[in-house]
Amino acid sequence: MNVITVNHLSVTGKQNRIVNDISFKIQEGEWFALVGQSGSGKSMTASAIGQLLSPNLQATGEIKYAGSNLLALTPSEMRKIRGKHLSYIFQDYQGSFTPFLTIGRHFEEYQQRHLDLSKTARKQQAKQALVSVGLSEDIYTRYPVQLSGGQLQRVSIAIALLLKPDLLIADEPTAALDSVTSFKVLELLSQLQAETGCAILFITHDLRHVRKYADRIAVMKDGVIIETGNKDQILNHPKNPYTELLINSSPSLRTMLSLSIEGVIR
Numbered sequence: 001m002n003v004i005t006v007n008h009l010s011v012t013g014k015q016n017r018i019v020n021d022i023s024f025k026i027q028e029g030e031w032f033a034l035v036g037q038s039g040s041g042k043s044m045t046a047s048a049i050g051q052l053l054s055p056n057l058q059a060t061g062e063i064k065y066a067g068s069n070l071l072a073l074t075p076s077e078m079r080k081i082r083g084k085h086l087s088y089i090f091q092d093y094q095g096s097f098t099p100f101l102t103i104g105r106h107f108e109e110y111q112q113r114h115l116d117l118s119k120t121a122r123k124q125q126a127k128q129a130l131v132s133v134g135l136s137e138d139i140y141t142r143y144p145v146q147l148s149g150g151q152l153q154r155v156s157i158a159i160a161l162l163l164k165p166d167l168l169i170a171d172e173p174t175a176a177l178d179s180v181t182s183f184k185v186l187e188l189l190s191q192l193q194a195e196t197g198c199a200i201l202f203i204t205h206d207l208r209h210v211r212k213y214a215d216r217i218a219v220m221k222d223g224v225i226i227e228t229g230n231k232d233q234i235l236n237h238p239k240n241p242y243t244e245l246l247i248n249s250s251p252s253l254r255t256m257l258s259l260s261i262e263g264v265i266r
């Protein structure tokens with residue numbers, strides 16, 4: 001079954017069309033990668049799904065989720081879905097944290113908006129979530145600046161998956177991390193996906209990550225999806241010359257192989 005169905009989505013600015021009539025579906029529990037060069041419209045697509053576009057941009061078409069068109073929801077209807085059924089992690093995860101609030105307070109914000117739990121239960125749930133992403137419970141009382149980039153991105157993942165969303169949108173989630181930490185964070189994401197059954201819309205430049213984790217891939221160029229298919233089809237038998245170019249110009253698989261030899265990844 002499809003978690004989300006995007007039909008003829010366009011995102012338009014004052015002067016130009018940034019995303020141009022794209023359609024794709026993401027199935028339950030699937031890891032769906034959206035790839036393409038910088039500026040091709042990947043983040044615009046991700047933002048349009050959760051009504052997170054800047055006010056100067058307009059999205060048209062249809063994004064079907066649980067019988068509703070997400071583009072037609074009011075902001076308050078959308079807030080009930082975002083964070084609960086549909087959540088995000090971003091490359092700029094540091095920007096998602098408020099420096100003067102503890103990690104615990106960041107959890108509280110989501111829990112109070114979407115759950116009816118006692119303070120003690122909220123605290124226990126948050127601490128369990130921290131442990132589930134490989135962090136210690138006492139991070140709950142720390143401030144964002146007291147954590148490393150990798151730890152903070154793990155906290156983002158814990159918060160994003162706290163309410164067991166149907167779809168996690170991960171926009172370049174590891175682009176600001178070193179390659180060893182990136183692989184560890186993605187391994188964690190893959191493990192949590194298997195546990196929670198959520199689907200992932202994974203946006204990346206790094207085809208090594210796509211090769212390792214994706215089930216299906218869509219390739220975007222100049223606001224248009226030029227090719228969609230399963231991983232083997234796209235990476236080993238691309239039909240579009242641009243897809244082939246993208247594959248040939250991606251970073252070598254050497255790092256991936258050496259990490260696997262060192263036992264960092266399997």
Ligand SMILES: Nc1ncnc2c1ncn2[C@@H]1O[C@H](COP(=O)(O)OP(=O)(O)OP(=O)(O)O)[C@@H](O)[C@H]1O
Nearest residue numbers: 013018037038039040041042043044045054056057
């Ligand atoms: N607020 C805005 N108003 C008008 N155009 C914008 C706005 N934000 C981004 N754009 C343009 O939209 C296009 C697509 O941007 P988008 O951020 O989706 O690219 P991307 O594929 O995510 O690239 P990257 O891989 O670098 O993150 C770019 O040409 C960008 O300059």
Ligand SMILES: [Mg+2]
Nearest residue numbers: 042043044171
């Ligand atoms: Mg982007």
